[in-house]
Amino acid sequence: MSAIELRNLTKSYGGLPALQPLDFRVEDGEFLSILGPSGSGKTTLLRMIAGFITPDAGSITIGNQEVSRLPPERRNLGVVFQNYALFPHMSVLDNVAFGLRMRGIGRNERTARAAEALDLVGLSGFEQRLPRQLSGGQQQRVALARAIVIEPAVLLLDEPLGALDLKLRKRMQIELKQLHHKLRRTFIYVTHDQEEALTMSDRVAVMDKGRLLQVDPPSIIYARPRTAFVAEFLGESNLLPGELRQTADGGTVFVGQEGLVVALTTGQGEVGLGKAALAVRPERLRLVPVDAAAAIKAVVETVIFKGPWLSLVAHGAGARLEVLLPNDGRTFDLVPNVGETVALGFDNADVRVVEAAT
Amino acid sequence: MTGFRVPAFLQAISAWIALAPVLVFMLAFFVLPAIGLVQISFYPHTAGTVLTPGFTLAHYAKVLTDPFYLSKMLLTLRVCALVVFFSLLLAYPVAYVLVRGRFAGKGLMIGLLLSPLLTNFVVLVFSWILLFGPGSFLMKGLQPLFGAGFKLLYSESGLVISLVHVAFPYALIPVITAIAQIDKSLEEAALSLGAGPWKTFFLVVLPLSVPGALSAAFVTVTIVLSSFAFALYIGGDSVLIVPLLIWQAVRDTLNWPLAAALSVSSFLVIFALLGIGMHLAGLTRAQRRLA
Numbered sequence: 001m002s003a004i005e006l007r008n009l010t011k012s013y014g015g016l017p018a019l020q021p022l023d024f025r026v027e028d029g030e031f032l033s034i035l036g037p038s039g040s041g042k043t044t045l046l047r048m049i050a051g052f053i054t055p056d057a058g059s060i061t062i063g064n065q066e067v068s069r070l071p072p073e074r075r076n077l078g079v080v081f082q083n084y085a086l087f088p089h090m091s092v093l094d095n096v097a098f099g100l101r102m103r104g105i106g107r108n109e110r111t112a113r114a115a116e117a118l119d120l121v122g123l124s125g126f127e128q129r130l131p132r133q134l135s136g137g138q139q140q141r142v143a144l145a146r147a148i149v150i151e152p153a154v155l156l157l158d159e160p161l162g163a164l165d166l167k168l169r170k171r172m173q174i175e176l177k178q179l180h181h182k183l184r185r186t187f188i189y190v191t192h193d194q195e196e197a198l199t200m201s202d203r204v205a206v207m208d209k210g211r212l213l214q215v216d217p218p219s220i221i222y223a224r225p226r227t228a229f230v231a232e233f234l235g236e237s238n239l240l241p242g243e244l245r246q247t248a249d250g251g252t253v254f255v256g257q258e259g260l261v262v263a264l265t266t267g268q269g270e271v272g273l274g275k276a277a278l279a280v281r282p283e284r285l286r287l288v289p290v291d292a293a294a295a296i297k298a299v300v301e302t303v304i305f306k307g308p309w310l311s312l313v314a315h316g317a318g319a320r321l322e323v324l325l326p327n328d329g330r331t332f333d334l335v336p337n338v339g340e341t342v343a344l345g346f347d348n349a350d351v352r353v354v355e356a357a358t
Numbered sequence: 359m360t361g362f363r364v365p366a367f368l369q370a371i372s373a374w375i376a377l378a379p380v381l382v383f384m385l386a387f388f389v390l391p392a393i394g395l396v397q398i399s400f401y402p403h404t405a406g407t408v409l410t411p412g413f414t415l416a417h418y419a420k421v422l423t424d425p426f427y428l429s430k431m432l433l434t435l436r437v438c439a440l441v442v443f444f445s446l447l448l449a450y451p452v453a454y455v456l457v458r459g460r461f462a463g464k465g466l467m468i469g470l471l472l473s474p475l476l477t478n479f480v481v482l483v484f485s486w487i488l489l490f491g492p493g494s495f496l497m498k499g500l501q502p503l504f505g506a507g508f509k510l511l512y513s514e515s516g517l518v519i520s521l522v523h524v525a526f527p528y529a530l531i532p533v534i535t536a537i538a539q540i541d542k543s544l545e546e547a548a549l550s551l552g553a554g555p556w557k558t559f560f561l562v563v564l565p566l567s568v569p570g571a572l573s574a575a576f577v578t579v580t581i582v583l584s585s586f587a588f589a590l591y592i593g594g595d596s597v598l599i600v601p602l603l604i605w606q607a608v609r610d611t612l613n614w615p616l617a618a619a620l621s622v623s624s625f626l627v628i629f630a631l632l633g634i635g636m637h638l639a640g641l642t643r644a645q646r647r648l649a
Contacts, residue, residue, distance in 0.1 A: 052546055072549040079550040085543040089565050098561075099551035150551060 002063050002153040002186050003028045004049065009058035009068075011044060018044045020211045021058065026154075031180050031187045032215075033197035035233070036207035043158060045207070046190045050156050051075050062153055073102075078147030078155040082162050084139045086131035092118065092142050093127035099150035117149035118142070120179070137168045144179070154186040161196065173199050194234045198222065206230050222281075226270055228354040231279040238285070240278040240296075240319045244271060244353060254278050254353060257318035260296060262348055269353030279352045282311075282322040287334050288345035295343040296321065300336050310335060314342065399618035408614055417619035427603070427620070434599040434624060435631070437518060438582050442575045444522045445529035449574065453533040454563070458542070472527045479524070483587045486520040487511060490592065517593035524588065525581045529574035536570020537563065568639050576632055583628070600624040 004026040011019040019041045026032045034042040047053045049060055051072030060068040067075050086095050093114050100110035118124055121141035131139055140160060147155055160176075161169045177200050180187050191197050197204045198218040205215040206229070214226045225231035228239055242256035247263075254262040256278060269276070288295050298316025305311075312323040323344060325335075336342045364372070402412045421427045456468060474482065489496050490511035501508050510516030540563060548558040564571075582599075589602045598606075600620055607617035 050546075050550055052549075071554075072546070073552050073554050075550075076552075077550060079547065081543045081547060083541065083543060085541065085547040087544060087547070087562060098548070098553070102552035102557065146547075146551070 004154060004186065004188070005059075005061040006045075006049075007059045007061075009045070009048065009060065010056045011048065011053065012056060017210050019048070019055070020209075022212050024205065024212060024215055026186055026188060027202075029184045029186055031177070031189065031200060031202045032205060033189045033191055033201040033203075034205045034207060035191055035194060035197040037192055037233070039209075040207040041210040042190045042192075042207045044210075046156055046158055046188065049154070049188065050077055050079050076150070076153050078150060078152035080140075080143050080147050080155065080157040080160045082159040084131070084136075084143040086139055086142055086146070088131055090130075091127065092123070092129050092131065092134070095131065095142055096146045096149055099146065103150065113149055114145070117145040120148070120182075121145045121175075136164055137172065140164065140172065144176075148179075148183060148185075152185070154188060155183075157187065157189045159191055160189075161193075162191075169196075176200060198234065204234070206233060208233070225279060225352055225354065228277055228279065228356075231352065231354055236282050236322055237279045238282065238319060238321045239354070240280070240317045240321075241356065242276060242278060242318075244269075244273050244276040246273060254351075258297060258316065260317045262351060264348070264351075264353065268349075268351065271353055271355050275356040276353050277356050279354050280346055280350060282324040283326075284350040285321065285323045285344045285346050287323075287325065287336070288343045290341070290343045292343050292345055295345045298342055298344055300338050300340050300342055303335065303338060312336075312342075314344070316344065395618045396622055398615055399622050401615040401618075403613050403615050408612055414615075417616045418623060420616065421619050421623050430598050430600060430603055431624065431627065433514075433597070434583075435628070437514065437521070437597070437599055438579045438628065440518045441521045441525055441582050442529075442578045444518065445525045445578050446533070446571055446574060448522070448526055449530045449533045450564075453530055453537050454559075457534060457537045471530060474524060475527045479585065479587055482520070482524060483591050486516075486523075486588075486592055490516050490520075511592060512594045512596040514593065514597045517588060517597050517599075520588055520592050521582055521585060524585060525578040528577045528581060532570045532573040532577070533567065534570075536567035540566050572632075572636050572639055575635070579628055579632060583624070 006025070007023050009019060009022045011017075022045070034045060036042040044053060048055050048068075049062075051067070051070060055068055058068065059066055062075065062077075087098065090098070093111065096114035096117055097110040100113060105113070115124070115127065118127065121144050123138060123141050123145065126134065126138065126142075131142065134142065143160070157176075161172050164172060173196060176187075176189075180200075189197075189200065201218055203215055203217050204221050206213045206221065208229050214221055214230050216224070221230065222234055225234065225237070228237075231237035231239065240256050240260065242254055242260065244264075245253050245255055247253055252264045252266075252273075254260075254264060254276065256262070262278060285296075290297075296316045298314035298321055300312055300314045302313040303310065304313075308327050310325040310327060312321075312325065314321045314323065321344065398409065399417060400413045400415070402410055402414045402416065404410045421431070452471065456464065456471075488494060490509070491497070492509075492511075497508075497510070500510075510519065544562055544566070545558050548562045549555075553561060583601055586601050586605065589597070589599050590605065593599065593602070595602075604617045604620050607613045607620065
């Protein structure tokens with residue numbers, strides 16, 4: 001009932017496109033993250049759903065209602081802002097009850113419901129405080145309570161944890177996830193933090209330069225990035241330059257530099273023949289005996305001990321390669337020295353072909 | 359290289375050195391004359407003389423109990439209140455559009471709105487006299503609507519209109535400053551919570567800009583009380599506000615002690631009222647802080 005459907009949504013500012021025509025659907029009750037660097041259009045998209053920006057073209061449907069021409073106050077959405085945007089002249093209780101007051105709900109009922117919402121975010125007993133008497137984390141909880149108490153169709157969150165310190169952020173990530181589970185409402189969460197997006201979301205939508213690049217569940221978007229940008233923005237990726245070629249028997253191979261040839265099966269990429277790049281995650285590379293076939297020969301440049309991991313930086317196959325080796329009690333015996341040549345192996349299923357870096 | 363070091367005693371008194379010229383100037387030309395004014399307000403008035411040293415409370419008793427003076431004091435307060443009200447009523451939408459709006463020619467617009475600041479008061483007064491005077495296009499247009507007896511020159515409405523025109527740019531500046539300090543996301547939050555534009559204004563923008571509105575009120579009242587030329591030529595004898603009574607007492611009846619008492623009491627009443635307003639605004643904030 002509260003699914004969101006975006007169709008052909010477009011916006012440009014003074015001829016500069018802020019949002020390329022964009023289509024996608026957010027399912028009812030889904031936790032969707034919109035991930036992208038600053039300037040990617042993710043905040044524009046969120047503000048458009050909220051009604052603060054009018055799209056040049058396209059439609060936004062929430063539930064069964066077309067809302068793209070409705071003012072924000074008539075969309076029944078909860079919005080949580082990065083700077084919390086609590087009303088500084090109102091008590092915590094009045095802040096949370098504000099939306100109920102706008103809906104004409106009587107004082108007793110709105111006080112009760114606001115208190116309930118504050119309890120849900122763990123802030124009972126803070127009703128009479130002023131926002132400035134609260135810490136950043138507490139203010140964010142008030143902002144959350146204020147947004148959910150009106151029982152919105154959809155909760156829009158614009159980098160809500162951006163101003164918090166790392167430890168509090170991690171805790172709030174988990175709390176938000178639990179809150180989502182408890183409320184079973186649609187959450188749209190804008191962030192530039194890939195780890196946050198992976199931790200919390202049912203699906204992640206990656207945006208760059210006003211374009212939507214990929215929408216998939218975290219594990220899939222991580223394992224099967226469609227573009228070099230997605231591969232590099234979500235986690236680390238090694239991108240090996242090369243070419244995609246057809247073999248005599250109709251198969252496809254990736255031919256890299258320094259004699260690297262990788263046979264591919266269908267579904268490992270969406271680029272045509274010609275220049276391309278092979279993406280492989282650092283943790284999917286491993287040390288193999290030097291004489292192994294289909295391995296990348298690389299010269300070790302740096303070795304960094306990271307506790308549970310050992311990180312290698314090496315040069316081979318025309319690229320700078322990062323390798324993460326697990327501290328599992330066996331691998332470390334094989335750790336090479338700086339300057340040594342090693343062979344890095346991988347399973348053919350672990351690589352993706354993406355468009356060549358420009 | 360060792361830098362020049364200011365001797366300690368000079369550092370200690372440097373703040374005073376910076377303040378001294380203004381302090382001396384204010385002391386000589388404001389504080390001492392003001393004390394003199396208070397002193398004169400207690401002098402008895404003897405016909406035929408200007409100043410007779412002595413002590414009497416008669417002038418204050420007259421100003422504060424005589425129905426004529428009381429009614430003129432109330433009239434003065436009413437003119438102040440009306441000018442403040444209409445100046446703010448006009449300033450808020452303009453300030454809001456100037457702060458939040460994005461349109462070409464914004465700078466030009468601000469310049470245009472503030473241009474009365476650069477116009478001589480005397481020029482303004484005579485322009486209003488011409489505009490309000492009998493036979494002006496304005497009056498020819500308005501009299502059929504309001505009847506032949508309708509006039510703006512030598513009327514309270516005319517005085518208020520012209521004073522609003524003068525005070526408006528002075529009221530606009532503090533309101534602009536106050537609105538610019540309100541985070542736009544607060545308004546967006548209110549909208550997203552279901553408050554329409556009007557409720558957002560009255561529940562968020564207005565309460566958060568009260569300090570700006572109060573300083574606008576302060577400046578506006580100062581202008582009403584000091585724009586003597588307007589009181590004299592636009593209100594005239596029909597709108598005897600306190601500055602005019604003082605003028606009459608000084609010039610016509612030569613009752614300088616009464617003029618001084620009028621001056622002191624109107625100053626005290628009006629600034630006490632403004633002070634109470636500011637105190638209440640500050641107090642509600644402080645109460646919320648403590649609660």
